Amino acid sequence: LSSGSLYIRRFPEALGSLTKLNYLNLSGFHKVAELPRSFKNLRSLVHLDLSECPDLRLVLEAFSGFTKLQYLNLSQCSCFGCNQDKGLRKVLDNLTELRYLNLSSFLDSVSHNGLVDARVLERICTLPNLEYLNLSWNGNFYSIPETIANLGKLHTLELSSCFNLRTLPACLSRMDSLKFVNTLGCQNLDRSMLPLPILLPHFTVHAGDGESSSNLFLLKDENPNVLEITGLGNVKSAEEAQGIKLAEKRRIERLELVWTRDDKRFMEDDEILKELLPP
Numbered sequence: 252l253s254s255g256s257l258y259i260r261r262f263p264e265a266l267g268s269l270t271k272l273n274y275l276n277l278s279g280f281h282k283v284a285e286l287p288r289s290f291k292n293l294r295s296l297v298h299l300d301l302s303e304c305p306d307l308r309l310v311l312e313a314f315s316g317f318t319k320l321q322y323l324n325l326s327q328c329s330c331f332g333c334n335q336d337k338g339l340r341k342v343l344d345n346l347t348e349l350r351y352l353n354l355s356s357f358l359d360s361v362s363h364n365g366l367v368d369a370r371v372l373e374r375i376c377t378l379p380n381l382e383y384l385n386l387s388w389n390g391n392f393y394s395i396p397e398t399i400a401n402l403g404k405l406h407t408l409e410l411s412s413c414f415n416l417r418t419l420p421a422c423l424s425r426m427d428s429l430k431f432v433n434t435l436g437c438q439n440l441d442r443s444m445l446p447l448p449i450l451l452p453h454f455t456v457h458a459g460d461g462e463s464s465s466n467l468f469l470l471k472d473e474n475p476n477v478l479e480i481t482g483l484g485n486v487k488s489a490e491e492a493q494g495i496k497l498a499e500k501r502r503i504e505r506l507e508l509v510w511t512r513d514d515k516r517f518m519e520d521d522e523i524l525k526e527l528l529p530p
Contacts, residue, residue: 252339259283267292276300278324283307291316298322300351305329311338318345326355326385333363336368343374352378353385355409358392367392376401385409387433394418404428410435423449435479451475456482458515470495479507483523484514492526 255282260282267289275281275293284307291313299317301307302324309330315338322348331340339361346352351373359365361365367389375384376398384402386392395417399405400422408423410416412432419439423429432449434440442450452475455475458465465486470478471494478500486492499504506529 259260261285262290263285264286264289266290269293271295274298277304278302281306282305286310286313290314293317294319296320300324300325301328302326311335312344315342315345317342320346320349321348321380322351323349324351324353325357326353328357329360334371336363336371340374343378344372346378348380349378350380351383352381353383353392354389356388357386358386362391365391369396373398378402381405382428383407383409384528386413387411389413392416395420395423397422398501399423400426402426402428406430406527408432410434410437411470413440414438416440448473452477453479454481456480456485458485458487458517465491467491468494468497474500474502476502477505480507480527481509482511482514482517483508483527484510484520487517489518489526492523497526498528498530504530 257496259280262277262283264287266287271293272293275296275298279302281304283304286307286309294316296317297319298321299320301309305327307328309325309328311330316423344446358371361367361371364374370515372392373396374410375448376396384405384407388411390413397420398463399420406428408431412435414436415448416437417439419432423432424498426447429449433452434442435453442453442455451473454470456467467486468491470480495515508524508527
């Protein structure tokens with residue numbers, strides 16, 4: 252279907268007659284408020300994208316029988332009804348083939364009293380084939396359960412702008428499959444538990460105990476395509492900034508340099524900035 256239509260306000264009941272359909276992309280229908288009752292008949296779906304439908308109110312039980320799904324995108328959708336979290340847990344119980352799950356800006360709609368039920372996150376951690384998990388832009392949870400270690404195939408964990416997230420489980424650093432954790436915009440997060448390559452593109456500068464050092468040198472051998480360096484007021488010398496050789500990091504496509512009010516301010520900002528010329 253052609254997404255982003257300004258005129259379509261509902262999908263036909265005949266949609267449910269496509270019982271052999273494998274791929275369905277309904278993203279970007281901003282005026283559609285609900286799915287047809289026949290939607291539950293699409294049990295052959297492997298790929299389902301309902302993203303960017305902000306007015307689409309989901310009754311999750313309607314697709315709890317989609318046991319063949321490998322791709323599910325519910326970002327920027329919402330639920331309604333009194334048992335939203337229970338409905339989501341019921342759906343997740345059946346999605347044993349799922350590889351891609353995007354719940355960006357979605358979990359808050361199944362929260363109670365401003366908090367996401369921990370059982371929802373625990374249920375996500377039981378999906379044996381999950382490779383990509385996006386929980387970004389959800390502000391109503393504070394931690395990730397240790398049971399995420401059960402996701403033995405997970406390679407990408409997207410947590411950007413989860414602004415109330417406080418801690419990450421230590422087990423993440425022991426997950427051999429995990430290659431990337433995005434924590435951009437998680438201003439309350441303790442990042443000390445994870446190795447640097449996993450945490451990029453976000454990097455926070457901390458002043459060291461020595462007279463002329465910070466941890467900025469850790470970026471010397473890293474070359475990500477996106478890089479956000481926060482806490483630049485904690486850099487102790489121009490040589491530190493020069494030493495990461497930012498201008499030689501040719502893969503960088505987007506760069507953000509951030510000074511914060513809590514920085515120690517060991518030197519003038521412009522002295523640091525002139526050593527951080529982008530490629």
